[in-house]
Amino acid sequence: MADVKCLVCGVVFDDSLGKCPVCGVGLENTEPVQAAPKTEAAVSSNKRFLILGGGIAAVSAAEAIRAQDSGCSITILSGEGRLPFKRTLLTKCIAEGLPEDAEIYPADWYKEKKITVETDKLAMELDPVAHRVRCADGSIYYYDKLIYALGAYPFVPEMDGVGLEQVQVIRLADDVVKIRELLAKGGRALVVGDGVLGLEAAWSIRKYGCPVTVLGSGKGVMGKQLDAGGSEVLEAIMAKKGLDLKKNARSEAVLYEGDRVTGIRLKDGEEVPGDLVILSTGVRPNTFLAVQAGLEVNKSIVVNDKMETSAPDIYACGDCAEWRGINYSLWSEATEQGRVAGTNAAGGDAAYGGVEGAVIYHGMDIGLFSAGDKGGKEGVEYDVVEKQKDLDAGVYEKYYFRDGRFCGVILIGDTSAMGRLTKQLAEGAPKEEVL
Numbered sequence: 001m002a003d004v005k006c007l008v009c010g011v012v013f014d015d016s017l018g019k020c021p022v023c024g025v026g027l028e029n030t031e032p033v034q035a036a037p038k039t040e041a042a043v044s045s046n047k048r049f050l051i052l053g054g055g056i057a058a059v060s061a062a063e064a065i066r067a068q069d070s071g072c073s074i075t076i077l078s079g080e081g082r083l084p085f086k087r088t089l090l091t092k093c094i095a096e097g098l099p100e101d102a103e104i105y106p107a108d109w110y111k112e113k114k115i116t117v118e119t120d121k122l123a124m125e126l127d128p129v130a131h132r133v134r135c136a137d138g139s140i141y142y143y144d145k146l147i148y149a150l151g152a153y154p155f156v157p158e159m160d161g162v163g164l165e166q167v168q169v170i171r172l173a174d175d176v177v178k179i180r181e182l183l184a185k186g187g188r189a190l191v192v193g194d195g196v197l198g199l200e201a202a203w204s205i206r207k208y209g210c211p212v213t214v215l216g217s218g219k220g221v222m223g224k225q226l227d228a229g230g231s232e233v234l235e236a237i238m239a240k241k242g243l244d245l246k247k248n249a250r251s252e253a254v255l256y257e258g259d260r261v262t263g264i265r266l267k268d269g270e271e272v273p274g275d276l277v278i279l280s281t282g283v284r285p286n287t288f289l290a291v292q293a294g295l296e297v298n299k300s301i302v303v304n305d306k307m308e309t310s311a312p313d314i315y316a317c318g319d320c321a322e323w324r325g326i327n328y329s330l331w332s333e334a335t336e337q338g339r340v341a342g343t344n345a346a347g348g349d350a351a352y353g354g355v356e357g358a359v360i361y362h363g364m365d366i367g368l369f370s371a372g373d374k375g376g377k378e379g380v381e382y383d384v385v386e387k388q389k390d391l392d393a394g395v396y397e398k399y400y401f402r403d404g405r406f407c408g409v410i411l412i413g414d415t416s417a418m419g420r421l422t423k424q425l426a427e428g429a430p431k432e433e434v435l
C-alpha cells in the first residue's frame, strides 16, 4: 500500500484502491507520492475556525488549518445530514448504489484531527461584522476566521411538472436512493442534458436495466468537451450501447397524468414518452449567505489568489467560488482551493494557480478524455492534428497546438496516454514530443 497521485485530476489516494476514487482512471495514470515529512504545526492558537459546508472543499480546508495550527478549534457546519463523501460517485453508481466506503474520511479521522463535524446545521445568516453565523435551528457560532465552502446546487429549469416525484436531480446521496426506488418500478428514463454528468447517469441507469433516452439541446453531445468529430464517435458508441439520443431537443414541459410522469414535451411540439426524468442541466453556486452578508459576488463569490473574499477574515473555496472569473466546479480544484484557503486562514502562505480544465468520462465501457483549449479562442490560429477517427471501433484522437505548443486534446477509446498528456499540457510541450 502506497499513496499515489492521479495525474489526471490531482487526487492523492492509496494504490490498494486500484483506481482513482474521483475520476476513475487506472493506476497507470498515477505517480508515486513521496510521503510528506511530518512537520510540526507552525502554531498552536486558541482561535476559532468555522467552516460552512460539508463537501471536499470544507474537508480540505479543515485539514490544511490543522496542519498549520495544532491548538485551534475547527468546526464544520454541514446541512447534508452525513459525513462529507465523494460526490463524484453519485452519477456513476446508480446501478449498484453508493458504496459503503463513500466517505472522504471515516469518523475516526475527524476525532484524531480534533475537527468537529456538525452534520445537521444549516447556516442561515452570516454577519461579517459580528463574526457570527446563525443556523436554521437557532444555534449561533462565532468565528475568528471563516471558510465559506457551500458548494453548488442543481439548476432546475422553469417548466411545468418539475415538482413531481418522478423528476429528479443528482447532487445528494439521497437523490441516488430515490432514483433507484423509482427505477425499481420500471419504465423508461429520460435524461435531460447531454453533458458529462448526464451521460454518466444515463449509462448507469442503462446498466441498472432500464431503457434510457438522452435529450440534448445541442447539435452533438458533450458540447463543452467534444468537437463535431468527437461527438460523432461518441454518438455511434451510445447507439451501440443501447442509449437513445435526441439532439436539438429543447425541453418545454414535463408531461403527466395525475401525479404520474408520462414524458417530456419539446419546444418543437414533439412528445417524448418516459416515466422518470433526470435533470442534468448544470449547477448554480450557493452564494445566498454571501450576498446577504454583502460580500463581492459575480456569478460566484469573488476570491483572490489566497482565496480571500472581499470581507475580512472570510475565505471562500470550491464550487461556490470564482477565481479570476473562473468557477471550475471540479473536485480537484475544490480540493486545492480548500487547501489554499485553510492554509492562509491559519496564518500560512499559499497561492492558488488554476488549471486547464480536464474532463474524464467513464461509461459505456470506453474511456474519454478532453483537456485544455480545443480551438475555442477567437482570433487564435490552431494547428490541429486528427490522428484517428473510427466510428466502428469507437476511436478518436485529436491534438491542438498554439504557436507550436501543445494546448488541447480529445481522446476517445484508448485513454492510456492521458497521464503523460496532462503533464505535457501543463508544460506546453512542443508538437514533436506530443505526437
Ligand SMILES: Cc1cc2nc3c(=O)[nH]c(=O)nc-3n(C[C@H](O)[C@H](O)[C@H](O)COP(=O)(O)OP(=O)(O)OC[C@H]3O[C@@H](n4cnc5c(N)ncnc54)[C@H](O)[C@@H]3O)c2cc1C
Binding pocket: 009, 022, 023, 052, 053, 054, 055, 056, 057, 058, 077, 078, 079, 080, 087, 088, 089, 090, 091, 121, 122, 123, 124, 149, 150, 151, 152, 170, 171, 197, 286, 317, 318, 319, 320, 328, 329, 330, 331, 332, 334
Ligand atoms: C453527480 C456528480 C458527479 C461529479 N463528478 C465529477 C467528476 O467525475 N470529476 C470532477 O472533477 N468533479 C465532479 N463533480 C463535481 C465535484 O463533485 C464538485 O466540484 C465538488 O464536489 C465541489 O465540492 P465543494 O466542497 O465545493 O461543494 P459541495 O460538494 O457542493 O459541498 C457543499 C456542501 O455545503 C453544504 N451546504 C449547502 N448549503 C448549506 C448551508 N446553508 N449550511 C450548511 N451546509 C450547507 C452541502 O450540503 C454540501 O455538503 C461531480 C458533481 C456531481 C454532483
